Amino acid sequence: MSTSTTDPMIGRLIDGRYHVRSRIARGGMATVYLATDQRLERLVAVKIMHGHLADDSQFTARFIQEARSAARLAHPNVVNVFDQGQDADSAYLVMEYLPGITLRELLQEYGALTPQQTLDIVEAILSGLSAAHKAGIVHRDLKPENVLLADDGRIKIGDFGLARAASAATAAGAALLGTIAYLSPELVTRGVADTRSDIYAVGIMMFEMLTGEQPFKGEQPMQIAFQHANDTVPAPSATNPSVPAELDELVLWATARDPEHRPADARALLEQVVETARSLETSLSATGPQKTMVFTTPLVPPTITAETQVIGSLATVGSTGATGSTTVIGNSATGELARATGRRRKRGWIAFALVLLLALAAGGAGWWFGAGPGAQVTITDVRGQSPEAAGAALLEQGLVVGAEPATAHDLEIPAGAVLGTDPPAGEVVPRDSTVTLVVSLGPEPTTVPAIAGVPEADARTLLDGAGLVVAEDAIRQVDPGVAQGSAIGVVSIGEDGTESGLPEGSESLKGTPVTLVVSLGPLPDVVGVEPGTASAAFEALGLTATVGGDSEFNNDIAEGLVLRAVPSADEPFRPGDAFTLIVSRGPDLVDIPDVIDLTINEARTALEAAGFVPVIDTNVPEFFWDIATVQQVEPSQDGQAIRNSEIVISAFFD
The missing domain is CATH 3.30.10.20 (Trypsin Inhibitor V; Chain A)
Incomplete structure (x- = not known):
């Protein structure tokens, strides 16, 4: 749909350089637009902070931080940032434009991915993330929405809006800025993030790619956060039995509740993912039980279970047997048991206090995200509905419908029906947000401009100005009356390939796809050449x-x-x-026949039969041509002459 009448940014020239063409996506902090960098003549994505956040120094600082964080990274798996600046009241940053989809859209389309697909995507994510970690940057908001899958096969991480230095501690309140489903336990409980928090998010994404769903679910965001803090992520094979054991162990390693038991950074996990990918090339096709991987960092720390026998204080941990019990050998069993009991009691009080605090936080967050200002909804698609039906659907979501609808012309949606919404369908916004309906005015008429004889680039500009959608590839054809590279005309091509000419000055509709016909000039003159x-x-x-x-x-x-x-x-x-x-x-050369001493009429007949045109040069009256003889021939009768050429025969009276 057309958004040029509802979004004032469409058509604007940012900082005298970036011409905004259309909107790509809208988020909580900013809107991303497709634009043309007029200086370098390339398409770019321009992220412009929402105007109402411009006065908030915290949001502005975070916005600028994203540009600086991403600009420090030059890696094939990280979205490149080209520029950052301020235009009027709008802070903006310019990024490379990657036509394609997000990992979220891929999962919504296909559900669970294959192990090989998962490893390919995770390897690309970790490659980019390892560059960030090496540069001392923690992303803090890794999720499928921030993983871009370009049409040409490239996979890149974007949106470093929450990135921080790897050594910086994050305030507890800011921890909820990340997406709840991918927050690590330490972010939920202590509000502290480091490189291992990003690893946890990668592990959750691996689980989701392998199973098609997230490991923790709940009606309220805080319920999900509580599970992250207190529960262990299950093995993906418990949901999808076809997942190999190697990938189970990768996910469990990356999502260990204790950060000390996870990979130290993205590089450590990347090395293991590459090794796993190599091993699965054979193990996925092999028969029999799958092998178990051995990690350099333990996936689960050795734990003394209820079956552990404590015999003394100078304990040496033995190997775990088939029953899972562990024997600790030493002296003073009674004293050791007492100390162990005291430690358990102390841990119990700490656990009780933690649970109480989390319960209070869950209650407050439940209200905030469920019914309070933090509640969010995804705008439903009401395209094609009547304004009344569309308004009712949005009200049912808890949104506020703007009193005055916007209008826009559209080639497909009939007049009076809803063309879309602003913000658009699929965007997540806070409950009670105002959504404006965009009602179609139907197709907008236009007049086909005069383009015959106009250079191709100028013709395209004229057609664009008339609101016609010009195909990128023009039709080239020979035309002796139009200079090479200039327009002959414009046609509309039907579904069956039939071309219909659109004469200049004729009526058409804005948005109509058309194809330019461009002259190749005249056919080459090749007469007399090799x-x-x-x-x-x-x-x-x-x-x-x-x-x-x-x-x-x-x-x-x-x-x-x-x-x-x-x-x-x-x-x-x-x-x-x-x-x-x-x-x-x-x-076509022909031998000249011998006509000397023949009568004039005999000579004429012989020359005509040979393919010549005889010319008679004589002073003899025609009455005597049957008896007068030829005395001379020109050219000579001994040579050749071109067929149908003239041969002069002469006869005279002495």
Whole structure:
């Protein structure tokens, strides 16, 4: 749909350089637009902070921090940041434009991915993340929405809006700025994030890719946060039995509740992922039980269970047997038991206090995210509905419908029906946010501009200005009356490929797809040239020309040179059309018959029979031509002459 009438940024020139073309996405802090960098003539993504946040120094600082964090990273798996600045009241940053989808959209489309697909994506994520960790940057908001899958196969991490230095402690309140489903236990309980917090988020994404769902669910965000803080992430194979044991162990390692039991940073996990990918090339196709991987860092720390026998204080941990029990050998069993009991009691009080604090936090957060200002909803798609039905659907979501709808022309949605919303469908916004309906005015009429003879670039500008959607590829065809590279006209192409011309000044509709017809200039003049040269001249226009057909005598064109080019199809001629080159056999020479001493009439008949035109030069009356004899022939009768040429015969009375 067209948003040019509802979004004032569309069409604006940011900082005298970036021309905003359309909106890509809208988030809590900023809106991302597709724009053209007029200086470097390339498409870019421009992220512009919401105007109502401009006065908030904290948001502005975070916005600028994103630019600085991402700009420090030059890596194929991190979205490049080109520029950052301030235009009027809008802070903006310029990033590379990656046409494609997010990992979230991929999961919504396909559900669970295969182990190989998961490893490929995770390897790319970790490659980019390891560059961030090496630069001392913690992302803190890793989630499928921030993993971009470009159409050309590149995978990149974006949105460093919450990034911080790896050594910086994050305030507890700010921890909830990340997405709840991917927050690590230490972020939930202590509000502290480091590189291992990013690893936890990667582990949750791995679980989601392998199973098609998140490990923890709840009606309120704080319920999910409570599970992250207190529960262990289950093995993906418990949900999807086809997941190999190697990937189970990778997920469990990355999502260990204790940060000390996770990989230290993205590089450590990346090395293991690469090793796992190599091993799965054979183990996935092998029969029998799957092998168990051995990590350099323990996945689960050795724990003394209820079956552990404590025999003394100078304890040495033995190996775990088949029953899972561990024997600790030493002296003073009673004292050790007492100390162990005291420690358990102390831990119990600490656990009780922690649970109480989390319960209070859960209650407050439950209200905040469930019914309070923090509640969020995803705007439903009401395109094509009546304004009344669309308004009712949005009200049912807890949103506020703007009193005055916006309007916009649209080629597909009939007048009076809802064209869309602002913010658009699918965007997550706080409950009670105002959503404006955009009602269609139907197709907008326009007039086809005069473009015949206009250079192609100028013709495209004229058609764009008329609101017509010009195809990127033009139709090229031969036209002797229009200079090469200039427009001949414009056509509309139907679904069956039929072309319909749109004459200049005719009425059309804005948004109509059209195709420009551009001249190749005239056909090359190849008469009298070598066939190879003639073929090259045709090929320069995208045409083909080969020698064929019967050669012909020609008194003016030497033997072997081109007489003419014969097309295989009717005009107009377009690239790919074929021509046949007819070549000359040279002049058609014929022997001059001997007519000396023949009568004038006999000589005339003989020359005509040989293919010549006899010319009689005589003072003899025609009455005597049957008895008067030829005395001279020009040219000489001993040579040859061109067929149909004149031969002069002479006869005179003495």
